[in-house]
Amino acid sequence: MEASTRRSTQDPSEDIYLVQNPALGAALVWRFVEAYAPKAAGKLPVLPLLFLVLPIVYRKELRDVAVSTQISSGLRLFAGKFKKEQEVLYGIQSRMLRLKKLSLSSISIALHCGLISINTESAEISSLRQKAPKHDDDDIKHMMRTAEKLGHWCKELTLPEVQAILRIKL
Incomplete structure (x- = not known):
């Protein structure tokens, strides 16, 4: 079965075909870190x-x-777009718990591949690569952009502000 066919027939709330890929997760974690603190x-x-x-x-x-949210709009505006669908935001916490092992695997891969480093005293994360790999797949492009x-x-x-806006506990 072709990948695009699999994706279109899949339950979009679970996205199982994605969460089984810690290598993709490693790239996404790296992209987050690089955008947070370039170089x-x-x-x-x-x-x-x-x-x-x-x-x-x-x-x-x-x-x-x-x-669909401008980068300059910020996390508050992004979260505000879910006023009528608050359960989507409240669901982030449970998804964080469900995806904890995958997140740890992705972080581990990113560390071992030299994409990021961690200061073990401060728990601060640094990006070790500045240029994103090229992707032809639109879904992956959207994930990297997100x-x-x-x-x-x-x-x-x-x-604390991130936690309050997204209604999570880290």
Whole structure:
């Protein structure tokens, strides 16, 4: 069965075909980190923030809204687009818990492949690569763009602000 056929017949709320790929997750985590602190300059993201990436990027509803939200709009406007669908935001926490092992595997791959590094004393994450790999697949392009926007949006806020806006606990 062709990949596009598989995707169109699949339950979009689970996106199982995506969550089984920690290598893709590693690229998405790296893109988030690079967007948060380009060239590892300035304020760096802390490890708990990385657990946000896959639950948001792998959820089609969230990804579609992120793709349509300007990078300059910020996380508050992104979250505000779910006023009538609050359960989507409340679902991020449970998806974070369900995807914890995948997120850890993705972070591990990103570390071992030299995409990111971690300061074990501060739990700050640095990007070690500045250029994104090329992708022909539109879904992957949208995922990478969503991870990038999420990184930009999170760098403008404190960790407690991110948690309050997205209704999560890290």
